[in-house]
Ligand SMILES: NC(=O)C1=CN([C@@H]2O[C@H](COP(=O)(O)OP(=O)(O)OC[C@H]3O[C@@H](n4cnc5c(N)ncnc54)[C@H](O)[C@@H]3O)[C@@H](O)[C@H]2O)C=CC1
């Protein structure tokens with residue numbers, strides 16, 4: 492039996508199914524793996540027994556992924572699984588920020604006992620006149636799973652769409668409409684934009700990337716949308732731009748002590764991924780990643796270890812070594828296997844950044860002393876006897 496600890500509400504109705512051979516445990520100390528969403532694990536006392544963590548969602552800034560890699564803990568996310576939900580809410584926010592929809596509905600509620608409301612509404616409506624998205628210039632920062640979908644949808648709405656992403660993947664470049672015009676710098680993107688929407692991860696080079704300088708380049712009365720992370724914007728600069736009228740509206744998903752005090756804002760409760768469909772998609776992807784890792788050692792969609800797939804574990808034994816990406820690891824591993832006279836059927840070695848993964852199948856079970864010797868190789872973080 493393998494044990495799973497869930498952190499956060501994975502789905503609204505609590506539906507999370509791993510199937511046979513798995514159960515849910517109350518504490519991480521009892522668990523082999525963690526399934527989670529947005530809880531911040533920085534400073535969390537992660538028990539030694541945890542071998543993997545799957546984040547149902549895209550952003551992993553809430554998890555110390557490099558520290559966990561050095562402890563031999565593979566961290567997964569579920570790329571793209573909630574991106575349609577975010578896209579739809581971003582489109583809604585762009586429309587709500589452009590038309591007096593909320594203000595108009597509030598007027599109707601406030602005047603519900605007016606017996607002439609139908610006629611009075613006709614007089615009131617001029618206060619809620621807005622502008623259309625069609626023909627306006629929009630900049631999309633980050634063209635990954637969410638940004639590429641947002642950009643394509645905005646093309647379909649007739650906008651003049653520009654995109655900036657120096658690290659765009661081949662897959663997302665292919666998925667992008669040819670009507671999305673790519674620009675080489677953030678400043679060129681911002682220049683003259685009526686709308687700017689942010690879809691980059693929270694990391695060192697995106698922290699505060701939208702500040703006074705970038706906001707100054709936007710068209711007067713521009714709308715800023717941030718459904719990425721609160722760290723991407725310089726909140727004081729956004730507040731000042733709203734006060735001065737440089738920004739007409741700001742819509743964001745992060746209710747920070749500063750955003751909630753800004754004028755002309757719609758701030759939601761980190762609800763970008765808040766649909767039943769997105770929750771189910773994320774859970775399905777994360778669960779299958781965890782199961783394949785726990786049962787077969789295969790890695791897909793990890794953010795701190797390379798992808799590796801050797802199919803189902805069918806040989807007598809399968810061993811996985813999680814280690815630093817340094818020279819001579821295979822040499823050291825095979826030297827130990829040679830001493831045990833172990834016949835390796837198949838071996839795969841993959842690396843990603845500072846971390847690497849070596850997995851092999853052998854004809855017979857290895858001696859416990861051989862496993863112990865593997866663990867003693869200095870750059871090895873963890874050895875897993877999968878089978
Ligand atoms: N509000 C919500 O509920 C949700 C928020 N998010 C946030 O949105 C972010 C993006 O999500 P996805 O599109 O699914 O992730 P993704 O990983 O598919 O796309 C991120 C894109 O940003 C680009 N990028 C990275 N650094 C950049 C930089 N300095 N300048 C420009 N582009 C840069 C990457 O090349 C990549 O194409 C997530 O990291 C997360 O923080 C994601 C899903 C739900």
Ligand SMILES: O=C(O)C(=O)COP(=O)(O)O
Nearest residue numbers: 528529547548549550764
């Ligand atoms: O996927 C992401 O990055 C998100 O921000 C979604 O967060 P959530 O799982 O809804 O708490």
